[in-house]
Amino acid sequence: MNANPATPLLDTVSTPDDLRKLKPAQLRQLADELRSETIATVGQTGGHLGSGLGVVELTVAIHYVFNTPDDRLIWDVGHQAYPHKILTGRRDRIRTVRQGGGLSGFTKRSESEYDPFGTAHSSTSISAALGFAVANKLKNQPGRGIAVIGDGAMSAGMAYEAMNNARQAGNRLVVILNDNDMSIAPPVGGLSAYLAKLVSSRPFLSLREVARRISRRLPEPLHKAAKKTDEFARGMAMGGTLFEELGFYYVGPVDGHNLDQLIPVLENVRDAAEGPCLIHVVTQKGKGYAPAENAADKYHGVQKFNVVTGEQVKAPAGPPSYTSVFAKALIAEAETDERICAITAAMPSGTGLDKFEAKFPDRSFDVGIAEQHAVTFAAGLAAQGMRPFCAIYSTFLQRAFDQVVHDVAIQNLPVRFAIDRAGLVGADGATHAGSFDVTYLATLPNMVVMAAADEAELVHMTHTAAQYDAGPIAFRYPRGNGVGVPLPETPQLLEIGKGRIVREGTKVAILSLGTRLAEALKAADTLEAKGLSTTVADLRFAKPLDSELIRKLMLSHEVVVTVEEGAIGGLGAHVLTMASDEGLTDAGLKIRTMRLPDVFQDQDKPEAQYDEAGLNAPQIVDTVLKALRHNSAGVEEARA
Numbered sequence: 001m002n003a004n005p006a007t008p009l010l011d012t013v014s015t016p017d018d019l020r021k022l023k024p025a026q027l028r029q030l031a032d033e034l035r036s037e038t039i040a041t042v043g044q045t046g047g048h049l050g051s052g053l054g055v056v057e058l059t060v061a062i063h064y065v066f067n068t069p070d071d072r073l074i075w076d077v078g079h080q081a082y083p084h085k086i087l088t089g090r091r092d093r094i095r096t097v098r099q100g101g102g103l104s105g106f107t108k109r110s111e112s113e114y115d116p117f118g119t120a121h122s123s124t125s126i127s128a129a130l131g132f133a134v135a136n137k138l139k140n141q142p143g144r145g146i147a148v149i150g151d152g153a154m155s156a157g158m159a160y161e162a163m164n165n166a167r168q169a170g171n172r173l174v175v176i177l178n179d180n181d182m183s184i185a186p187p188v189g190g191l192s193a194y195l196a197k198l199v200s201s202r203p204f205l206s207l208r209e210v211a212r213r214i215s216r217r218l219p220e221p222l223h224k225a226a227k228k229t230d231e232f233a234r235g236m237a238m239g240g241t242l243f244e245e246l247g248f249y250y251v252g253p254v255d256g257h258n259l260d261q262l263i264p265v266l267e268n269v270r271d272a273a274e275g276p277c278l279i280h281v282v283t284q285k286g287k288g289y290a291p292a293e294n295a296a297d298k299y300h301g302v303q304k305f306n307v308v309t310g311e312q313v314k315a316p317a318g319p320p321s322y323t324s325v326f327a328k329a330l331i332a333e334a335e336t337d338e339r340i341c342a343i344t345a346a347m348p349s350g351t352g353l354d355k356f357e358a359k360f361p362d363r364s365f366d367v368g369i370a371e372q373h374a375v376t377f378a379a380g381l382a383a384q385g386m387r388p389f390c391a392i393y394s395t396f397l398q399r400a401f402d403q404v405v406h407d408v409a410i411q412n413l414p415v416r417f418a419i420d421r422a423g424l425v426g427a428d429g430a431t432h433a434g435s436f437d438v439t440y441l442a443t444l445p446n447m448v449v450m451a452a453a454d455e456a457e458l459v460h461m462t463h464t465a466a467q468y469d470a471g472p473i474a475f476r477y478p479r480g481n482g483v484g485v486p487l488p489e490t491p492q493l494l495e496i497g498k499g500r501i502v503r504e505g506t507k508v509a510i511l512s513l514g515t516r517l518a519e520a521l522k523a524a525d526t527l528e529a530k531g532l533s534t535t536v537a538d539l540r541f542a543k544p545l546d547s548e549l550i551r552k553l554m555l556s557h558e559v560v561v562t563v564e565e566g567a568i569g570g571l572g573a574h575v576l577t578m579a580s581d582e583g584l585t586d587a588g589l590k591i592r593t594m595r596l597p598d599v600f601q602d603q604d605k606p607e608a609q610y611d612e613a614g615l616n617a618p619q620i621v622d623t624v625l626k627a628l629r630h631n632s633a634g635v636e637e638a639r640a
């Protein structure tokens with residue numbers, strides 16, 4: 001027992017080893033303190049809250065019962081891992097979560113031995129846990145793979161691909177299905193209905209029931225004894241879940257907030273399971289914090305907030321977000337065109353499609369966390385004459401790359417990709433950065449790739465995509481607010497593959513793609529003040545390139561700099577390829593490409609991330625000046 005009741009138990013627990021010294025009767029108090037600490041932390045930092053609050057007891061119970069870190073615990077998505085971080089040696093840094101230089105908002109291998117696997121994109125945990133389990137088996141060393149996966153994450157195909165192979169791990173694989181009947185939005189589809197049916201058709205497992213059900217896996221004599229009881233027979237009759245068909249031993253449902261149930265269930269599975277086990281734990285998102293419990297999104301992701309009232313700090317009023325501009329523009333298109341439909345993969349509010357859904361429920365599809373399906377579903381819709389908009393964050397579209405290539409691009413189907421969160425995204429860090437879409441899309445034959453320089457351009461691009469039936473077309477735009485330009489009353493139909501000159505000069509040409517345009521214009525001001533007449537072009541299209549415009553600028557300027565919010569292989573690579581193919585560099589033209597660096601950048605404020613990436617105005621100026629100081633042999637004159 002805690003020697004001094006005034007000392008919070010949490011102060012005595014800095015790692016799971018400390019936790020395991022506590023008596024079961026102390027765990028309730030510890031969980032309560034852990035919950036308060038989580039709320040106080042997110043109140044100060046903002047971030048993911050509801051999911052973490054739902055797994056406080058589960059976090060305590062798993063670390064209490066299992067031998068972490070040797071038992072490899074993997075939190076699917078990892079957004080619910082703040083309580084886990086607090087209990088695994090990171091309490092002193094937890095208030096730096098999601099800040100520059102601070103802890104990640106997800107699990108991360110470099111952060112702690114208790115994070116054996118980095119997560120953030122959903123539904124990877126069972127595959128990874130299986131890998132750990134099988135590796136330990138092959139190496140003949142102890143250690144399980146434990147995956148904690150939400151019912152939302154369970155909607156993704158990858159989870160089933162992993163379960164389909166679970167037998168390979170024997171009893172070293174434990175899957176804990178954390179069923180809170182919520183994704184970010186309410187969960188969708190048949191699986192969600194199935195889980196609800198499972199929960200409502202069975203009472204929570206009692207202690208005796210758990211022991212009996214597990215006893216089925218016990219050695220023969222015990223098993224026989226247990227089999228005699230009527231209740232056991234009833235337990236058998238209730239079997240046959242989807243998970244059992246896939247080869248799991250299903251245990252559940254279990255009340256995920258009741259430590260008196262949770263601990264013995266986990267102990268039984270730890271000690272007695274003979275094959276892969278799936279424990280179906282029922283929890284409540286936002287549990288124990290009224291403002292979260294009562295919120296429609298259960299406080300999935302929040303701004304900093306007042307812990308007493310739950311009131312979140314409001315972002316200062318500013319221009320509308322790109323997301324909301326897109327949603328409004330798409331609704332306007334759909335009002336006059338019944339072929340337009342919209343698809344989201346579990347991100348209705350994040351993509352703005354909740355607004356579309358409110359207007360056009362029949363033409364709006366939330367497919368769950370299923371980006372691959374979303375893309376091929378859109379391909380089918382397009383092939384049948386609809387005009388589908390697939391609104392997916394840049395980072396999550398990565399998961400559907402083969403579908404984009406094989407189902408959409410090769411068949412030249414007019415699927416519209418609305419790519420939100422393009423470029424660096426701030427607090428979510430490297431796993432969520434939209435760095436690669438131009439690279440992976442503009443390399444594909446048939447694909448048209450646009451990037452909006454501001455919110456008015458986004459309206460034009462939404463309209464252009466709606467009208468374009470010749471093949472697939474993508475347009476990208478960043479997280480956050482627009483730059484404050486007026487929105488057009490009537491959108492323009494952009495000519496495919498044509499950019500625009502925003503500012504005319506004679507010596508330096510900056511070719512911008514996307515929202516670095518504002519920085520390019522600032523840089524042009526500075527260069528102009530130094531007597532360097534500067535052209536700024538907004539290329540609009542990474543594919544097809546406006547080769548006519550680019551050629552003209554290359555032939556009439558001394559330095560050409562490309563600027564983009566994407567990784568190597570994007571606009572700069574395409575421009576350089578064109579220039580060298582056409583021999584435009586032969587006469588000594590100086591070309592520089594500015595793009596994201598070849599590293600995975602950690603979380604920070606977006607401006608700071610772009611500064612680190614070298615893509616702000618002063619760095620554009622530096623690049624130009626440096627290029628001008630080079631003679632044609634590439635030797636820096638200043639150094640000579």
Ligand SMILES: Cc1ncc(C[n+]2csc(CCOP(=O)(O)OP(=O)(O)O)c2C)c(N)n1
Pocket residue numbers: 051054077079080120121122149150151152153154178180182183184285300345346347369371396399
């Ligand atoms: C591949 C992918 N698509 C979308 C997301 C965005 N996302 C983060 S959490 C989440 C909901 C997860 O729901 P669930 O697994 O039930 O966990 P809960 O938050 O309810 O605890 C979604 C859609 C993601 N992380 N990864």
